[in-house]
Amino acid sequence: MNCSEAADCVSALFDGEPISREMAAHLSDCEACRERLNDYAEMGAELRDVACASSPQVIPEGHWRLAEPAAANNWLGKWRGTMRIPRFAFALMILGLLALSTGLFLTRAKETYRWFEYEVRDRDGKMIMHGAVRSNAEWNPYGDAEGGWPHGDGTVWFHIRMLGQVGEAERIGAKTLWLPKGEGDKWESLYKMPEREFLYSPDEDLKIPVDGYGNVIIKGHFESTLPETVRREMYPEDGRFRIDPPVLLVHDKELLGKYIGGGGELLLGGSYFAYGQRDQGWFVFSSKPVAGAVEGTLTMNQIEFTLDGKQYSLFTGDPIVFGRINIWVKHYASIRDADPTSSGDGWQGSEPRLAFGELQNLTAEK
Amino acid sequence: MASDHELWERIKCRDASAFEGFYRENAARLCAYLRQIVGNAQAAEDVMQETFTQMWRSPNGFRPELGSLRSYVFGIGRKRAAEWWRKRARAPEQQGEKRAEESAERTAGFSAIGDAFARLAEGQRSLLWLREVEGQSYAELAEIMQIPVGTVKSRLFAAREELRRIWRSSGDAARSKK
Numbered sequence: 045m046n047c048s049e050a051a052d053c054v055s056a057l058f059d060g061e062p063i064s065r066e067m068a069a070h071l072s073d074c075e076a077c078r079e080r081l082n083d084y085a086e087m088g089a090e091l092r093d094v095a096c097a098s099s100p101q102v103i104p105e106g107h108w109r110l111a112e113p114a115a116a117n118n119w120l121g122k123w124r125g126t127m128r129i130p131r132f133a134f135a136l137m138i139l140g141l142l143a144l145s146t147g148l149f150l151t152r153a154k155e156t157y158r159w160f161e162y163e164v165r166d167r168d169g170k171m172i173m174h175g176a177v178r179s180n181a182e183w184n185p186y187g188d189a190e191g192g193w194p195h196g197d198g199t200v201w202f203h204i205r206m207l208g209q210v211g212e213a214e215r216i217g218a219k220t221l222w223l224p225k226g227e228g229d230k231w232e233s234l235y236k237m238p239e240r241e242f243l244y245s246p247d248e249d250l251k252i253p254v255d256g257y258g259n260v261i262i263k264g265h266f267e268s269t270l271p272e273t274v275r276r277e278m279y280p281e282d283g284r285f286r287i288d289p290p291v292l293l294v295h296d297k298e299l300l301g302k303y304i305g306g307g308g309e310l311l312l313g314g315s316y317f318a319y320g321q322r323d324q325g326w327f328v329f330s331s332k333p334v335a336g337a338v339e340g341t342l343t344m345n346q347i348e349f350t351l352d353g354k355q356y357s358l359f360t361g362d363p364i365v366f367g368r369i370n371i372w373v374k375h376y377a378s379i380r381d382a383d384p385t386s387s388g389d390g391w392q393g394s395e396p397r398l399a400f401g402e403l404q405n406l407t408a409e410k
Numbered sequence: 411m412a413s414d415h416e417l418w419e420r421i422k423c424r425d426a427s428a429f430e431g432f433y434r435e436n437a438a439r440l441c442a443y444l445r446q447i448v449g450n451a452q453a454a455e456d457v458m459q460e461t462f463t464q465m466w467r468s469p470n471g472f473r474p475e476l477g478s479l480r481s482y483v484f485g486i487g488r489k490r491a492a493e494w495w496r497k498r499a500r501a502p503e504q505q506g507e508k509r510a511e512e513s514a515e516r517t518a519g520f521s522a523i524g525d526a527f528a529r530l531a532e533g534q535r536s537l538l539w540l541r542e543v544e545g546q547s548y549a550e551l552a553e554i555m556q557i558p559v560g561t562v563k564s565r566l567f568a569a570r571e572e573l574r575r576i577w578r579s580s581g582d583a584a585r586s587k588k
Contacts, residue, residue, distance in 0.1 A: 051567070051571070052563070052564065052567040055563070055566055055567035055570050055571075056563060056567075058570075059541070059548070059566070061548075061563075080574070083574050083577075083578075084570055084574070087523055087542075087570070087573055087574065087577060088542040090521055090522075090523035090524075091523060091527065091538070091539070091542045091543055092542065092543055093521065094521065094523060094524045094527065095442055095539075095543040103433075103434060103437050103438050104437070104455060104459070106430065106433045106437065106459070106462055107459040107462070107463055108429065108433065108459070108462040108463040108465070108466035108467075109426070236452060
């Protein structure tokens, strides 16, 4: 055996793999192979030193806590456990120049929580934005707000999120970025900035230093109930339904249909809304008892009901009402028309539909 | 201490405290490994976060008979890092400049072995790091790298030889400057 034949066995030997007797005999006599083995050992030790030097000194907070189960294998659970609400803080931004996100965020519907009403002020004490976000006691992030505020010499950008309750205080995570004039197109760098964590006590001024800018100031207080000002932004008025697509009909974890057209709003009393698809007929929903209807529950954006022993759910993109009410569901399995109260054949396509109408038109059985 | 199988069952049942423990134990190590692949600390942390998020969102695919839970998460991390490179390949502007910065960052302040290591191909860096630093077995390396065990052995040898060649030549260069 020569050194070139033995070389890969040195590597295996170094990894603790068994080697042949012939190889062992060669190694005992071969200076070059022993040198190779020593080099491997030295390289390994130094690599481990490199690893120690390059490991993060602080383990960052895991973003996985923000993630819900994947839609692919648990989408129904996701819809049940969450609801979509507008990122209302953006709607309150004062300045049109701000790049606002129109996205929605997911938040849990059934946890205990409190509300943090806050203001964000610039380095001169001028209010940039105000809003309210939901808190809970389980340290789950629940919402965020972001925006930018222009000055003559540049724009300050910020992203803040409430991380959780600590007694009477609140943990707040903040990313900030100052972009001098002429660098405004780099605002997405905000997301790459490190998130700093602050502990905020109610009614105090929390100064968040921003490199090159000064301080962004947060001030706020906590409410145990949803502030009325916020509620008006997020939910329909009392006494009204609001149906915002998408609308999904689900039976026993199977998605039966999805409506993605326009929505609507109507009075709770005296009106109905209906979801229909050609292979399922119409499902008519009313806040008042209707002859032939079954009673179900409507919680925020989720309706649960049972028909002929089968569990159904209807989900919408935004809360239908604020809170929880009883709802009556009437199924018109044999009517596959554009209007649930009509027998005309006006439904040409196969896409699901929504309909709205007066309850009095439902009194006659079809 | 819970076995990998027990821990996995808890994670699948959405046990956040179990996953938090797993994260705490492995996040920094995975981050250090990913830094060797993607080249800069921020990108490595982003990929690390994506890796754990993916695992938490979709807790499936782990097969205890093929390796440890740690090797499984390193395997996911490696795939996510490959995706990161593919995305970057689609945005080629400033790439040469950034690669130079990343190479410098990867090795900045490190030893001669760090410099030599940074000059290896990505696959060799990955394999050597997992073996030398993480102590993964041949079987685990085969699972992470998606290659046969025999190939692990031959590639490890090739990577060591290449590292040794660069390392020794840089040592010779340093000696000749003196």
